[in-house]
Amino acid sequence: MKIVIDAFGGDNAPLEIIKGAVKAQEHFKIEICLTGNENIIKKVAKENNIDISNIEINHTEDVIPVDETPNAIMKEYNNSSMALGLKMVANNEADGFVSAGNSGALCVGGTLIVKRLKGVKRPGFAPVLPTFNGSSFMLIDGGANLDARPEILRQFGILGSVYMEKVMHRESPRVALANVGTESHKGGDLQKDTYALLQESPVNFVGNVESREISNGACDVYVCDGFTGNILLKNYEGVAKSLSHTVTDIFKKSVKNKIGALFVYGDLMKFKETMNTDVYGGAPILGIKKPVFKAHGSSNATTIFNAVRLTIDYINANVPQVIEDSFNKLKGIK
Amino acid sequence: MKIVIDAFGGDNAPLEIIKGAVKAQEHFKIEICLTGNENIIKKVAKENNIDISNIEINHTEDVIPVDETPNAIMKEYNNSSMALGLKMVANNEADGFVSAGNSGALCVGGTLIVKRLKGVKRPGFAPVLPTFNGSSFMLIDGGANLDARPEILRQFGILGSVYMEKVMHRESPRVALANVGTESHKGGDLQKDTYALLQESPVNFVGNVESREISNGACDVYVCDGFTGNILLKNYEGVAKSLSHTVTDIFKKSVKNKIGALFVYGDLMKFKETMNTDVYGGAPILGIKKPVFKAHGSSNATTIFNAVRLTIDYINANVPQVIEDSFNKLKGIK
Known part of the structure; x- marks a missing residue:
């Protein structure tokens, strides 16, 4: 199993995201890939004595700002750390994606890059409170x-x-x-x-x-x-x-x-x-083909760790397939 | 100035309403009229050693239940303690009305009995929090x-x-x-x-x-x-x-x-x-011809006292007239 994490999403990126990623990799023994500027990730890890030798990095220099309009992820920020993560799950290069960045952009990118499940009219942004x-x-x-x-x-x-x-x-x-x-x-x-x-x-x-x-x-x-x-x-x-x-x-x-x-x-x-509100890790974008998880904007290492834990359950339970099956059973809903 | 109060609205009616009414009458030196069952009001006052000799009572045996549909105030509860109070202000027998009863019924009754100010499309239920x-x-x-x-x-x-x-x-x-x-x-x-x-x-x-x-x-x-x-x-x-x-x-x-x-x-x-939420007394129904004030459902004597205080300010500031003037000034709003 491979989970990709946006290293440049949220108020405490990239340090807390890197910490959470390493903690999750060590605990769950899964593959973790960070998206974002490789030089900065390596520099921050080194400065904080974090061993990231078991973490993959998918490099990009772009980051979508938290106050940017959601649609920008399809245009000028189509190569951002968030867009890159979404593309990886869309292309089956990873099983799930976690980001603490711009919620609106993640919903739009989830819908347009990862794409809706068959029969789903609108994906929902679904925080657990x-x-x-x-x-x-x-x-x-x-x-x-x-x-x-x-x-x-x-x-x-x-x-x-x-x-x-x-x-x-x-x-x-x-x-x-x-x-x-x-x-x-x-x-x-x-x-x-x-x-x-x-x-x-x-x-x-x-x-x-x-x-x-x-x-x-x-x-x-x-x-x-x-x-x-x-x-x-x-x-x-x-x-x-x-x-x-x-x-x-x-x-x-x-x-x-x-x-x-x-x-x-x-x-x-x-x-x-x-x-x-950090304990539950955040909010899944429900109704799309792959697990995409929005971690809280103020996420720290623990929040990211929890978000990865939930994403693993999400993947193991094959939630997208269960949703598609439920919708198939329901006549006249399409 | 005369303010009419629904003696049978809210969770703590009629005792706390009676207490609040007497307190307000003594403090503000205004006329207060209670609507509701005269026998019960007198009995409760006597049992609790409350002197209500300065309080007027407008008798009715009906009370609109808190979970009744709002429109019932125009039909089977048109003679309830709430409807009676609204009719008194509508007929200029009182200057303002306070009730801790059914919010929906008070909005409907305020609109249909007291009636909208000229130019107002919809009255608003406006709690102060x-x-x-x-x-x-x-x-x-x-x-x-x-x-x-x-x-x-x-x-x-x-x-x-x-x-x-x-x-x-x-x-x-x-x-x-x-x-x-x-x-x-x-x-x-x-x-x-x-x-x-x-x-x-x-x-x-x-x-x-x-x-x-x-x-x-x-x-x-x-x-x-x-x-x-x-x-x-x-x-x-x-x-x-x-x-x-x-x-x-x-x-x-x-x-x-x-x-x-x-x-x-x-x-x-x-x-x-x-x-x-009791401190501010509740919520005015704004946009109707006379001051009508919804006190919180859990109102006690202090809440009712505060509601009367706000209603006095409401009357003295001639809010309905100021609203009508503001709307007249505004072209094309009608």
């Missing part, structure tokens, strides 16, 4: 598609269900539709029609779920259109981060508070870790 | 309308701006459009067209703002369609509540943690209070 009770759920779509239609949302439910079962080992994942109320008549036409389609789909559909319930683990897959999903995702991350900073600030505020911190430090850190 | 830095922002629309169009969203920006300036005393309120990125070309047609309209509107439009920024106080008014707004609102409340429970649980977990709590208790409680 932590809940307060120590579990997690998948949000699909987190922003890959702004043009939502009922049949696309139904497909998201199926894509998410397969991933949560096969990669996250969740038994009979509870698929829920994001809505403004729990009753089946709630929402606009998009929600009502999606509700009807999900009811007759081969997933464990638990109906409409309001967004106040998701942080308590009310479902395993939360289906919504990409616009709403993106707003929800960024709010979830924003609130979790603000909270973390505020609690830290309180404990640093005075000597009295610092003493208090000594007593509860362990449990508070455990809680902060529970809500750490 | 706390930020981590101790401030707040208005989310409009929080779920009153699922059919969003650019001209409706533009109007929400104007409605929100007037309220935040006149009632929340915010100078030149920063109006932002909820979007998946900050650049003007981001989002779907709805966002692009709304962006263009807001740019030429008489508000301090600060452009697109991503939802991860709102909990840090990036804007005073956050404009989005009612579906997205409702999902965002409930997630915001859900995460804030889960967080509060989790931190409390950690401090109760062990003797060691309880000791730690003694040291940081004051500052943590201050923080919990900062993020308490």
Whole structure:
């Protein structure tokens, strides 16, 4: 098995990516290839005493900036470290790809370079988010598609269900539709029609779920259109981060508070870790022919290591094939 | 000035509502009228030694259940405590109305009983939410309308701006459009067209703002369609509540943690209070002819007191007239 990793994606590239790659190679005994500027990778590794002799490097000098428009990956950044990784999986030179770079570009490149599975209308960007009770759920779509239609949302439910079962080992994942109320008549036409389609789909559909319930683990897959999903995702991350900073600030505020911190430090850190969006490694791009995994922009070595672990499960479970089979079984979905 | 309050709205009705009404009457020296079952109101007041001799009661035996469909207020619940209050303001028997009951019913009743201001296409349900830095922002629309169009969203920006300036005393309120990125070309047609309209509107439009920024106080008014707004609102409340429970649980977990709590208790409680959605009293229904205020479903006496305070400012600033004037000035918005 060979996994290719974008050495120049994310805020902490390339050092943390290199560290994570080496850690994953040593632990999982698989082939790892880094894409990006070979001279810089070697220089950074040397400066930090990291042995990269077991890591392959696919050289390119280009990097797609994180704030570049997604389509640029098909044009002026078609030779970037991200594009190169996508091409490797598309050409069967690698089994899976991990990048902590530009999410939009990875969705576009995943769709246009790796290409959609037969029958999939739109791939979904599907982050797995932590809940307060120590579990997690998948949000699909987190922003890959702004043009939502009922049949696309139904497909998201199926894509998410397969991933949560096969990669996250969740038994009979509870698929829920994001809505403004729990009753089946709630929402606009998009929600009502999606509700009807999900009811007759081969997933464990638990109906409409309001967004106040998701942080308590009310479902395993939360289906919504990409616009709403993106707003929800960024709010979830924003609130979790603000909270973390505020609690830290309180404990640093005075000597009295610092003493208090000594007593509860362990449990508070455990809680902060529970809500750490890095733990689950990030978000798969679901519905394309090969495993492509978006690691969080702030990924460190551990995040990259976790992303590789999930990608290995993704490859071993043959998720793309399972998805294609599920879609074949479903009449009239194409 | 007379303010009418729904005595049977919310989880803690009627006791907390009665307490809040009496507190507000004594503090602000205004006329207060409670709608609802007179016998029960008098009985509860007597049992709790509350003097309601200065409070008027408008009797009805009907209460609209919190989970009833919004339109029921125009049909089988047209004589409910909520409908009665709305009719009083519509008929100029009171200057403003506060209810902690069914949000959807209050939006429908506000629109159909109190009626829209001239030029307003859709009233907005506009909760004011706390930020981590101790401030707040208005989310409009929080779920009153699922059919969003650019001209409706533009109007929400104007409605929100007037309220935040006149009632929340915010100078030149920063109006932002909820979007998946900050650049003007981001989002779907709805966002692009709304962006263009807001740019030429008489508000301090600060452009697109991503939802991860709102909990840090990036804007005073956050404009989005009612579906997205409702999902965002409930997630915001859900995460804030889960967080509060989790931190409390950690401090109760062990003797060691309880000791730690003694040291940081004051500052943590201050923080919990900062993020308490009850402090701002709730959400006005903006764009209708009279001040109608939705207090949080979990309102206690303090929440009701705060809601009355905001309603007084709302009445004194003559917000409906200011809104109508703003809309008259704006060519081509009708």
